[in-house]
Amino acid sequence: MAQLSLDRLSKRFAATDRAAVDGVSLTVREGGFLALLGPSGCGKTTVLRMIAGFEQPTGGAIRLGSRVLADGEVSVAPEHRNMAMVFQSYALWPHMSVADNVGYPLKVRRIATEERRRRVASALSAVRLEPYAGRRPADLSGGQRQRVALARCLVTDPDVVLLDEPLANLDRHLRQEMEETFREFHQRSGATMVYVTHDQAEAMALATDVAVMSEGKVLQLATPQEIYARPEGRQVGMLIGQGAVIKLPSPAGDTRALTEDMMGTLLRTMGAEPVADVLVRPQDVEIADGGVAARVISALFEGERYAVKLSLPDGQMLRAFSRLPVRIGETVPVLVRAGWRL
Amino acid sequence: MRRFRSSANGQPGWLFPFVIAAIMVLSVLPLGRLAATGIVSAFSGGGRGVLTDPGLWQPVYNTVATSFFGMIAAVLLGGGFALLLTLFDIRHKRLLGFLFMLPTMIPPQVTALSWISMMGPSSTVLKAIGMAPPLGSPQPLYSISGIAFLFGVQNAALVFLSLRAGLLALPRDAVEAARLAGASSFQVLKDIILPLSLPGFAAGAAIAFVSCVGNFGIPAILGIPASIYTLPTLIYAKFAAFDAGTFADISVLSALIGILSVLGLVVESRVLRGRDYRVIGLSGQIAVFRLGRWRVCAEVLLWLTIIVILVLPLTALVASSLAPAYGVPLTPASATLHAYQEILFRQAVTRTAFVNSIGLSLTTAIGLLLVSVLMGYFLVCGGSRYAGLISALADIPYALPGVVLAVAFILLFAAPLPVVGISIYGTIWIILLAYLSSFLAVSLKPVTSAFRQVDSSLEEAARLAGAGFFRRMTDIMVPLVAPAAGASVILVFLIACNELTVSALLWSAGTQTLGVAIYNLDDSGSFNLASALSVLVVIMVISMMLLLEAMAKRLPKGVVPWHS
Incomplete structure (x- = not known):
């Protein structure tokens, strides 16, 4: 062999x-x-x-x-x-x-x-x-x-x-x-x-x-x-896992593994140049106080939890899991625990 | 490493040359030769002015008239049968369908003979029941309308098959949607089913017309005694009175037959223009309409038709074969098997014909089996870009009227073969080659459709298992297409055994076939011998059809022509 x-x-x-x-x-x-x-x-x-x-x-x-x-x-x-x-x-x-x-x-x-x-x-x-x-x-x-x-x-x-x-x-x-x-x-x-x-x-x-x-x-x-x-690059990021790829301001020093604090900063300065693709997995997205506001687009009951689709203020989509039911159309605060710059 | 280079797609290097050589000999060369002679003689004044000869136009008119009315009769008969059997709750559908197929499978000269036995002043059947017209009154079938009517009987099954295939492919949901929209059974039939089945009707009619144009057996037996010539019988007559200009004449006449056939197909496509009913959705057996108390009437009508077009003529044929001499009334006392003894044991001519026909048919069937397994494999699994062209070329000789094909082979082989200097003209080999060419499509179609059903991964798995080309063919591919290949052998044997048109032009002393023997016996007035030989042929046809019927379940769709 x-x-x-x-x-x-x-x-x-x-x-x-x-x-x-x-x-x-x-x-x-x-x-x-x-x-x-x-x-x-x-x-x-x-x-x-x-x-x-x-x-x-x-x-x-x-x-x-x-x-x-x-x-x-x-x-x-x-x-x-x-x-x-x-x-x-x-x-x-x-x-x-x-x-x-x-x-x-x-x-x-x-x-x-x-x-x-x-x-x-x-x-x-x-x-x-x-x-x-x-x-x-x-x-x-x-x-x-x-x-x-x-x-x-x-x-x-x-x-x-x-x-x-x-x-x-x-x-x-x-x-x-x-x-x-x-x-x-x-x-x-x-x-x-x-x-x-x-x-x-x-x-x-x-x-x-x-x-x-x-x-x-x-x-x-x-x-x-x-x-x-x-994962390397946008395509792999989208293929692997159920994550969402969003465009955020490029993180300082081109860091790849992004912590909760860094994500929070990036989300609040959304729209600044230059931009980078960031992969956010649904298990890292939490509906909790203190986060950025996002609107619920859809919520699908999967048994153990809800799979929620959220829209950020600039229209980009995020996925999240939620134990509690959310109403479609309602605005919820969202914390992102981690991200990966592609 | 060299041997690996050639096996990119796993085919041996000789397969492509083999396929090309087969298609050249069986299709391209004879057709090319015919076209060349036709074009040359058309430019050099149309073969001594055969085109300007007023004597030509009467046969052209006869051909068109008999074929047109024959087509009408075939459409009425076959269309009616297809509609009743496919759409309504008739009992014994399969039996009726099988019986309705028989007249097409029976050789045309036998059909003509059996009808002659049934009608006219010497009819054994009519005499036995005392209804024969007085002696000396004309045989009503020796006429344009007689020929046309038998054309209809002979080709009705072609319309039947074509229309039935169309009806079976109709989307069931289209009918159900019309029902839900509130249409009655009759309205569904009138507004949905009949318009959608028009392509099947038109295609069947066109095939029937083309088949009538090329038919030789019926006008030969019914027309020649009354001096009614159609183009195929005119070619035969010109050929019998052979002289220097005959080749030019018959190539022009064959071209005329070809043109008439193409015209028939053009009219069909005109009819269908703008009616592209590509059937969308689930197709399947459409809900059967209930006839209620009309069912018995319809069934009686169907069985009466079968009796008239099949049972009575065949009974008459059997009766004539048992009669001691032509025109002698048949009674239980006068019945004799003399004619059978004569053709089976005494007459050298009929015994030679049996040997020739069976030998030719077996050789053709088995030879074509080899060709079509390799060619079918090449066409389906070979991934060649010429596959479409090659299968079209393989189809043409079968689509051409037999007379035209025979003329093509005469032209090709009239001169001795180059290099070897041997002439096969006048020998049995030219008939064999013409048969191989004519029935290639018959043999190829079941085999290719079987190959199409074999998933390519089955062969690939065998390759990975380490099996080379011959190993794969014998262990995997051939067993998988074997039922279809078996059916193709029987089909070719069946058709070749009954063949008359090609051999009528190509036979010479000692190489006559059964079809020729029947025709010659009738021509020389030995009507009861011709009838006895015909009866044997019919028995052979029916038993082989029953064999195919029994195999039908194990075969891919469309292999047995009367099963869809």
Whole structure:
């Protein structure tokens, strides 16, 4: 096994002549779990398909350890990359039984029947599907199909496992269960994994590293904790967490982590130049005496609390949580406990 | 590393050249050759002035008249059936639909023969019930209106299918909204359903017209004895009296058939102009209207129609095949299987025809299976920018009237092949090539629609599993499209076995097909032998249709033509 690295990877589709992927460089350390996170159309699936070999990069290179998988000169066919993939649609072959689906990569590699049977059984037991070995994919539920697809990845000890929005077609309850399965799978196999998703909670919960993508570029690559605490730039700030990004006067000395006092000063001098983007997370906004006045635009009861949308005097929006009900249209005092200059 | 370079999309390097070569041989070359000869002879005075020959315009008129009235009859028959069967609570819909499809699947010369057996002074059936017109009175079917009527019977199912597909695609909510707006069943039918189904009507009518223009079997059997020529039979006659200018003449005549066909389609698009009812919303089986006490009347009408257009002619055909000689009354005592013994065991000509037809049809079906699996894969999964053009080129030979296609192949292969210097003209190979070309679309369509249903990730998963092209094809793709491929083999076999038009122009001694044998037997006056052979063909058609019917559930939509 070796480290997977992308070097200024680009993809331009002839039909649109727009760069779907634009100079993406990143490295997934051996045994790492990288999440490619971004809105639909940001190029994350194209990156994944280039790693798999289904799309040819128009620029840059993909390497696995010292081996070049693709660059301007060569392109190793997917069938020779020793990778495995869980597709959004699971891509189980409907005419084969569960065991045949899982065992197919071994059959292609000409593994002897006995050995094959043993490895299929162990892969199926890893995803707790042994009793279903003889069934057809059509007889399984969504979650079970997903686990068959995972078992098919397990069976060959691939260098890299790719996952293309594998949870998109599952309901919320099943998602949590499958997230657990993926984590377990990652720990057990030790494979390098690349996971494409548009769901930040999924990315945060599963990955050891998160790459936030937008319009074909990687905006930030860091651990989930780092990305959450120290997002770089307005787009990442808006993508991660439910925070609001507001324009405030630039803080003195370009400080990034802003305290309650600094926030209070900035909010009171709103309108002064030069301005900076400041990320304010709803849990840091409190409706309490002594703050700036803000008008309630909407209040949504979420069970444990109200999610409140507030309008600052100059019309910028803030989000806040409130234990107590607030009336729409009422003006409330707002304290901001912390902020992050993007 | 070189071998990796070519597998950008996982296709072997030979796939694209293979597809191009197949499309060149089966479509581009023959059609190009035909167009070239047509253009050259048009500029050099229209093939010895065939265009200025007053004798030409009568067949043109006959073709247009029979096709136009045939289309009207087809629209009345097929439209009525489609409306009643799709919209109303008729019982035994599937059986009625299946039976209504049969006249289209039965070869036209067999349809013509069976009607001749039913009507006219020598009719075995009419004689048996004592209602035959006196001997010497003319056969009423040997006329423009007789030809037109049988055109209608033969092509009614085309209108039926087209209209029914349109009706089934109607948005259910449009009907429900009209109901909620207070419209009665009748008003819904008149104001919503009929206007929305107009495109289906028009398309069906146009297909029927084009199909009538190119029909050879019916005017050959009904028209030639009465010297009523249509363009396809005129080509046949010119070809029979072969001389130096024949090629120029027939290429001009084929161009005329092509022009008439295109005119039919142009009129259709005129009718539909400004009526782009792109159907929005949930489509689905529209609520069935209740006929109440009218239901029995409608059902009686439908079954009577089936009896008249199908049961009676086929009974007459069977009766003629059992009669000891043409015109002899059929009684239980006089019935004989002599004709069957004759065609199955004694006549070398019919036995050769059986061997030829079945051999040709099997070779065509299996050869096309190979071509269409590879071509279908290329068109659907290959991501080629030429896919649209190639599938259009594959469709053209099937859309062209058989006579035109046959002429194209004659022109292409009349001279010996370059380089090898062998001529395939007059051999069975030219028929085989023409069949491969003509039925490529029949074979390709089910296979491509099956490939379209296969999610691309299924193949990608196999690639990541390490499977190369052949491995993927045999383990994953072919099993997934197998039901459709099987259906396409049966469909091609069925159509090729019944084919007359192409082989009528291309056959020579020893290479006659079943269609040609039936036509020749009738032509030489062996009416009961022709009938017996026709009966066997009909049995074959029905059993293969039943086979397809049984497979229909496992096939993608639209593969079995009479299932939508």
